[in-house]
Amino acid sequence: MKSSSTSKFLSRKQSPTTIALYIIFIFAFSIFIFLFNAGNIVEDQRHPIISHESRSQSETPPLSPFLQIADEELWGAPSSHGLHSCVKPTSKYKAAQGIGRYLTVKSNGGLNQMRTGLDKRSFWQDSSSFSDIFDELHFITTLQGDVRVVRELPKELELVPRARKHFTSWSSMGYYKEMMQLWEEHQVIHVVKSDSRLANNDLPLDIQRLRCRALYHALRFSPPIESLGKNLVDRLRMRGGRYIALHLRYEKDMLAFTGCTYGLTDAESEELRILRENTKHWKVKEINSTEQRIGGFCPLTPKEVGIFLQALGYPPSTLIYVAAGEIYGGEARLSELRSYFPNLVFKENLATEQELKAFAKHASQSAALDYIVSIESDVFVPSYSGNMARAVEGHRRFLGHCKTISPDRKGLVRLFDELESGEQRGDSSFSYLIRQMHKNRQGARRKRKGPSPGIKGKARFRTEESFYENPYPECICSSKAV
Known part of the structure; x- marks a missing residue:
């Protein structure tokens, strides 16, 4: 019937406008059919990143070849954004002066505790010392303009009474003033446990930059x-x-x-x-x-x-x-x-x-x-x-x-x-x-x-x-x- 109807339509004398509209309709309908089928083909060819069906763990998952990332x-x-590293002290910075007072620290914990809090033995059960992991001489010489680091106490101080102290994490500047007061009574302060961390914020700029000089310049393996x-x-x-x-x-x-x-x-x-x-x-x-x-x-x-x-x-x-x-x-x-x-x-x-x-x-x-x-x-x-x-x-x-x-x-x-x-x-x-x-x-x-x-x-x-x-x-x- 479709063939017959089409023949009758074409056999009649139609205006050029009617014929043009009919051709446009047929063309548009053909495009729709093509896109509908093509969509199904593309959908069938897509591979999911992970299959929702059960499969053994050793089976290689489907890949996604259609992802083209630059x-x-x-x-x-x-x-x-035009930013750069900066660790130099400000013009107001004053390096530590030698006053005959010492802080003894034992590093304990894993590698990163040693980098950030000098902690070396807590879970890792590793006998490595600081010098086994880091270049000790480089550490000492790099920081010599900031703080004097020695390997051993002077012999005359080896047996003197020592104040025992735990570092406290995230302490304000008032805490460090307390540490200074301890040095008025003791020449040596021994840090019993050193897996604490300095405060993240609200410390003087020069303290923070000293921190970076120690982390990124002085600490070399x-x-x-x-x-x-x-x-x-x-x-x-x-x-x-x-x-x-x-x-x-x-x-x-x-x-x-x-x-x-x-x-x-x-x-x-x-x-x-x-x-x-x-x-x-x-x-x-x-x-x-x-x-x-x-x-x-x-x-x-x-x-x-x-x-x-x-x-x-x-x-x-x-x-x-x-x-x-x-x-x-x-x-x-x-x-x-x-x-x-x-x-x-x-x-x-x-x-x-x-x-x-x-x-x-x-x-x-x-x-x-x-x-x-x-x-x-x-x-x-x-x-x-x-x-x-x-x-x-x-x-x-x-x-x-x-x-x-x-x-x-x-x-x-x-x-x-x-x-x-x-x-x-x-x-x-x-x-x-x-x-x-x-x-x-x-x-x-x-x-x-x-x-x-x-x-x-x-x-x-x-x-x-x-x-x-x-x-x-x-x-x-x-x-x-x-």
């Missing part, structure tokens, strides 16, 4: 660590040119401390609970793992890191250096990340067994190698904002030419859960949401954040952004600044 967005450093660290960087460059340093904080102690058990077996969760229960200096013993994760207080899992980096647009061939200790769950967990990014590298892959032998039983020295590789990386991504992550981010922000992507764990968990439930599709729209979420989390130089609104008393100090994470504005200046 190199500059992936690897380019954030704009410095010992020659063996510095040499091997630089060699690891060179070997990475030879492999692929650019690389991401991933601080994958998915280690047994961190999971136990935070109480995060998402994705773990019942046996693993129980093992972590027992570790937390038996670690005396960890105050919180009972933790709701689900609440921790929803609140963004858990390290990203290896699988979540893979989804995150892929959604940012990094291709599967990206070279990733994993800066970490032993990953909890071993290769089974790492395979979840490797299925997204097979080109994972560890220091054990880059260095010979002989080169690493000297650091084998010294976690702090081993972490120092990761620190060097992380500082020198094109992109640094921490899976958790612990001491190492904050120290590296602050150092890179001070240097000013490096990209650091800090995952918004709270926002990411929500998206990951929506992805798992099917509320989100693992397509370009999902990638767009994650890239927008992290648009302003690229390690750019910006003023340090103050305390959270409504928080008063000493509790507010815990909500401030750490000085070690962001030494701006005191140690990063405009060209017009002092």
Whole structure:
């Protein structure tokens, strides 16, 4: 009937206008049909970032070839906005004068406690001394214009009574005046425990700049660590040119401390609970793992890191250096990340067994190698904002030419859960949401954040952004600044 009707229509004598309108209608209808079918074809060809159907963990997840992110967005450093590092004293600065008084300090804790609070032995159980990790002579000579550092007390003071003192974190200037009064009565003050931190804010400018001179100029790693660290960087460059340093904080102690058990077996969760229960200096013993994760207080899992980096647009061939200790769950967990990014590298892959032998039983020295590789990386991504992550981010922000992507764990968990439930599709729209979420989390130089609104008393100090994470504005200046 359609053919007959069309013949009758064409057999009649029609005006040129009517014929033109009919042709336009047919053409428009054809375009509609084509676009409708093409949309279905494109939709069928899209691959989600993560499949909502069950599959074995070892199976490689679908990739997203339709994501074409510019190199500059992936690897380019954030704009410095004309800012530069500044650590020189102001014209009002007066270096410490020798008054025959001494402060003795024993460094204890992990690498970053040693960098920021001189803490060397708390959890790491590492026998390394300060001079095993840092270049002691360089430290002494670099700071000689600020403070006199000696290796030993004068013999006549070795047996004199010493005042015993604990440093107090986030103290005001009044606290330091109290310390000065102690020196009126004692020639030597011994710091019993030194894992405290200076206040983040409201300290004199010259104190803050001295802090940066110590952190970024005086603290240089010992020659063996510095040499091997630089060699690891060179070997990475030879492999692929650019690389991401991933601080994958998915280690047994961190999971136990935070109480995060998402994705773990019942046996693993129980093992972590027992570790937390038996670690005396960890105050919180009972933790709701689900609440921790929803609140963004858990390290990203290896699988979540893979989804995150892929959604940012990094291709599967990206070279990733994993800066970490032993990953909890071993290769089974790492395979979840490797299925997204097979080109994972560890220091054990880059260095010979002989080169690493000297650091084998010294976690702090081993972490120092990761620190060097992380500082020198094109992109640094921490899976958790612990001491190492904050120290590296602050150092890179001070240097000013490096990209650091800090995952918004709270926002990411929500998206990951929506992805798992099917509320989100693992397509370009999902990638767009994650890239927008992290648009302003690229390690750019910006003023340090103050305390959270409504928080008063000493509790507010815990909500401030750490000085070690962001030494701006005191140690990063405009060209017009002092």
